Amino acid sequence: MVVLEGVSKSYPTAQGKVEALHEVTLSMEKGEFVVLCGPSGSGKTTLLMTVAAMLHPTTGSVTVGQRNLYQMSSRARAKFRAERIGFIFQMFHLVPYLNVVENVVLGAQAAGRSGGSVQARQLLERLGLDGRAHHRPSQLSAGEKQRTAIARALFNRPKIILADEPTGNLDGDNATSVLGHLSDFHRNGGTVVLATHGERAEQYADRVVYMSEGEVRS
Amino acid sequence: MTVLNLVVKELWHRKVNFLLAVLAVVTAVAMFIAFFTAGKASERETARLMLDMGYNLRIIAKDTDINQFLLTGLANETMPEEYLEKLASAKGISYNHLLATLQKRITWRGVDVVLTGLAPEVCPPGRAKPPMIYSIKPGELYVGYGVAQALGLKEGDAVDIEGKAFTVAKCLAESGGVDDVRLQCNLREAQEILGLPGQINEINAVDCLCFVEGGDPVSILRKQIGLILPEAQVYQAKAMATTRAKQRQMVRNLFAVIMPSVVIACGLWIGILAIMNVRDRQQEIGIMRALGYGSSRVAVLFLGKAVVIGLFGAILGFLIGTGLAFRFGPDIFKITAQTIIKPELALFVRSVVFAPVFAAISSFIPAMIAVTYDPAVTLREE
Structure with a gap:
């Protein structure tokens, strides 16, 4: 279970303080598929980063499975991310000099696992990438890149997947495919928190949370 | 990975x-x-290259008349030959290539020459280096350019000095210095000719000191040598030593x-x-x-x-x-x-x-x- 209590996040800028999140209180059940909707700049990504133990809130607390993330050391938070969280980004963020399999197993070392290329290939087969295992990201289509990112996110068997505009750079078919894979993960008991400003993902969601100007509206 | x-x-x-x-x-x-x-x-x-320029350190007897030494380049007093061994066997010294000589101005066949007896060059233990100068065997005579020219001497000529027989082993090339008027022979034979057995009047050496922070190399050398040979004094060919340093x-x-x-x-x-x-x-x-x-x-x-x-x-x-x-x-x-x-x-x-x-x-x-x-x-x- 993910619980945010009174979470605010502000950044100092040349123009003054900008508050990206304001007193957000939100809880997500284990195994829930939550879609965060809202326009650009509404605080969706900041909220995802906060849940991912990567962005220390200015005030408030974030608890995942009874563990208060920001009372943990940074080393413990890194370990927590490696073992519990999977990420998917709009821009894919694949490592350009690694091939598909290597990108998928990249997180394994951080999670204390070695090898894993056999499991990675099985995962790639499930995602329709078995013929692309030794291709570099530059040789893949946008849809293939995002499916590689999904494979990387799933590889360490995370409890939660955080997806930030995962279909933002994809055409309709690829977007449907990506959402389908996230839905599969959810059906198998995983928690999904997906940030988007579109509406396509809402049909897969257990709950849609609307955000605006750093606040949860519903 | x-x-x-x-x-x-x-x-x-x-x-x-x-x-x-x-x-x-x-x-x-x-x-x-x-x-x-x-x-x-x-x-x-x-x-x-500096070695080719010659020795830059001159060790002479304490009683040597310095004025006369500086004017003529020859020490008028002698010292025991054993001084060479004393210097060569001392530890922690800053010089090498020790050469003992006995030099005296004589007139030979009507020509003023410097009779020079050379001992084989020695190095302190553990610091052996190729010698800077030739070693002269008994019975051999190395004749300076000026003397050879004046007396018409050539290699292989048999000569005698004060009744002692020599063969001219080498007529040296012109040096433009005192070497042109030298007759060089083995130290032992020069001692016999000059009636100074076991005596030398100069030890030449090459100092190994470069610039010494806060100190004058000559003072250091004098101090070092003074401890070993209180009966000697030290002169350094400064220009040569300084150029080297x-x-x-x-x-x-x-x-x-x-x-x-x-x-x-x-x-x-x-x-x-x-x-x-x-x-x-x-x-x-x-x-x-x-x-x-x-x-x-x-x-x-x-x-x-x-x-x-x-x-x-x-x-x-x-x-x-x-x-x-x-x-x-x-x-x-x-x-x-x-x-x-x-x-x-x-x-x-x-x-x-x-x-x-x-x-x-x-x-x-x-x-x-x-x-x-x-x-x-x-x-x-x-």
Whole structure:
């Protein structure tokens, strides 16, 4: 279970303080598929980063499975991310000099696992990438890149997947495919928190949370 | 996927960055090797050239009339021959190439000459060097250019001095100095001719002191020799000694200025490339942090890369530096190059150890910049 209590996040800028999140209180059940909707700049990504133990809130607390993330050391938070969280980004963020399999197993070392290329290939087969295992990201289509990112996110068997505009750079078919894979993960008991400003993902969601100007509206 | 795997794959992916960084290390190492080798060669070459100029230290008996010694170049008093052994066997001394002589002005066949008896040159134990001067066998006479010309002597002529028979073994080339009027023979025979058995009147030597901080080399030598031979006094051919010291110092200064400049320039070069590399890899660093890579692992990625670059650079730099020394050394150091310019394993080991450390130090700040990148910020940038 993910619980945010009174979470605010502000950044100092040349123009003054900008508050990206304001007193957000939100809880997500284990195994829930939550879609965060809202326009650009509404605080969706900041909220995802906060849940991912990567962005220390200015005030408030974030608890995942009874563990208060920001009372943990940074080393413990890194370990927590490696073992519990999977990420998917709009821009894919694949490592350009690694091939598909290597990108998928990249997180394994951080999670204390070695090898894993056999499991990675099985995962790639499930995602329709078995013929692309030794291709570099530059040789893949946008849809293939995002499916590689999904494979990387799933590889360490995370409890939660955080997806930030995962279909933002994809055409309709690829977007449907990506959402389908996230839905599969959810059906198998995983928690999904997906940030988007579109509406396509809402049909897969257990709950849609609307955000605006750093606040949860519903 | 090990760190080394990641480092090697990244190096291969960004070949230009890798090659430029290796070039920086190669430049630093090659220049170090070339300068070090050249510096050593230059020092030896200088030493050899200075030796060719002759002895620069004169040790004479304490009672010698200094005015007369300076006017004529000859010491009027003698001292026991054993002084040579005393000096040669003393420890912690700063001179070498000890040559005992007995010299006296005589008139021979109506010509004023300096009869000079030479003992074989000796070196202190453990500091043996090739002698600077020839050794004269009993019965042999080396005749100065002026005397040979004046008396029409040639090699192989049989002559006698005060009833002692000699063969002219060598007629020396013109020197433009007192050597032109010398008759040189074995010390023992000169002692017999002059009726001074077991006596010498000068010990020549070469001092090994360069510039001494806060002290005068002559004072140091006088102090050292005074402890061993209180009955002697020391004179130094200052111009010769100073030239020698200046030459050595100049080479050291050159090395001391050029090498740090090269090392700093190459260090900055590597550092700038590493910063560019870190900037290129911001999102990669971000995703690694998101996947659970801690700060230390990210730092190791960059420092590990620097170590690999340092290793490559050290090996190539050593080969190039040694090659440069081989190629150009013999043209510069004509006397000593053939014997002293050779690959030095110790330098290779030093290069392989220090170049990766140097590259890692140069990349330290960029690595720390990489560690402090906030993944939440970099992953949001498109």
